[in-house]
Amino acid sequence: MSLSVNLLATIAIELQSGISHQDRFQRLITTLRQVLRCDASALLRYEQGAFRPLATDGLSPDVPGRRFAIAEHPRLEAIARAGDIVRFPADSALPDPYDGLIPGHEQLKVHACVGLPLFAGQTLIGALTLDGMDPYQFDNFSDEELRLLAVLAAGALNNALLIEQLEHQSPLIAPQRAAAAEGSAGEMIGESPPMQELKQAIAIVAPSDLNVLISGETGTGKELVARAIHEGSPRAANPLVYLNCAALPETVAESELFGHVKGAFTGAISNRSGKFEMADNGTLFLDEIGELSLPLQAKLLRVLQYGDIQRVGDDSSLRVNVRVLAATNRDLKTEVVEGRFRADLYHRLSVFPLVVPPLRERAEDTVLLAGFFCEQCRARLGLSRLVLSPGAIAHLRAYRWPGNVRELEHAIHRAAIFARAAQGTPEVVLEAHHFALKTAGRETPVAAPPAGPVAQQNLRAATQAFQRRLIRETLNQHHHNWAASARALETDVANLHRLAKRLGLK
Structure with missing residues (x-):
């Protein structure tokens, strides 16, 4: 033939x-x-x-x-x-x-x-x-x-x-920068309609200098969106500086953002640049922006309005040219209504809002992401082959992924370790049973909501009461180990700490 x-x-x-x-x-x-x-x-x-x-x-x-x-x-x-x-x-x-x-x-x-x-x-x-x-x-x-x-x-x-x-191509973006963005390590995997819409929105806003508020559940990939915006912008040759606002102790938060001079406070033994100075002519990514205190929100607003910063302990101001990208897993509109977030800062940050869809709303991307993580995991574990059985693929498609892409990534790596140990060969096949979340050899229980009639109370109070009960029971089951409890609840441990604090459990 x-x-x-x-x-x-x-x-x-x-x-x-x-x-x-x-x-x-x-x-x-x-x-x-x-x-x-x-x-x-x-x-x-x-x-x-x-x-x-x-x-x-x-x-x-x-x-x-x-x-x-x-x-x-x-x-x-x-x-x-x-x-x-x-x-x-x-x-x-x-x-x-x-x-x-x-x-x-x-x-x-x-x-x-x-x-x-x-x-x-x-x-x-x-x-x-x-x-x-x-x-x-x-x-x-x-x-x-x-x-x-x-x-x-x-x-x-x-x-x-x-x-x-x-x-x-844009007159503001060199073609080699656009190519670098596409081939970056933090590639956004997904061909579903919600992801196509998100990628189109990123392509529209990236060449501008607008501030962007990136919203989405924990584990959806908000940092990847910020990186794609930066790499597709005229600032791509300059730094992208990252700051997790949730990890900032109140005592050093202002110094982290704006820097300090020698002697400004105990332990300030030399001048130190803050994140805004480091990001000058580049991009500053403020993750978990909803965790900033109201006093710091006011100072951040001033920088966005006037473009100058003041180091802690310094009377003079410094001019900076920084594009701010902010991310949150909170509903900031609700936070504004309830007085926990400044309305004027919210409007400054959300000039161009983007919402990263949860994995359950783009289920057709689950298998693509699984393949991506399988290949990464294969290389890290030194395996010659790591493949998904038809049963494993069906299992991944059926699950709702409350922890989103991050949970899927961790599930693939955990399953690969289980399968490698069980099969004893560098050619590993992942089966559905390798994805069971186990602790000390047992299925991890997750507390169920109370049965019976619901007491007369508003939705917010009822939700908070259930959250308190669920967190307490899970902590008791795991001997007050916060990391293990977070895994059982399928949430990020930092988010669990913050939620517990808001609920009065800490």
């Missing part, structure tokens, strides 16, 4: 039609899988030493979330370094990155593998990978025919990258 001219022409036409680049790429690899009769095909984009799947067919649904660093995958490194088609022998000793990731063949290894590097001029931009369980799968196709496929795919991918660059 060979590739006819008509078939190649059909593929070329399909690559020029379609609603989006994603649609075209998906049609390309689906067509290739059908024509070449292979078990899996994938189009990968190369960026910063790693291949990122753009479209796959015949592979596990978590594969598009994985990022394959070529330094950790010898076959992909061979493709990246080759200037031409790579045909791996059926008995190749090099591990295949897709072993265990072809549904229906989880326990088998790929036998036929062809890699087609894709170039724009002399620059590697991606690869096509073709895999099959039959070792003779691609013997009937000549190198010339496969090269034609590579040329067609490379042209389509290069056009997509150029269009993407033009769409995101």
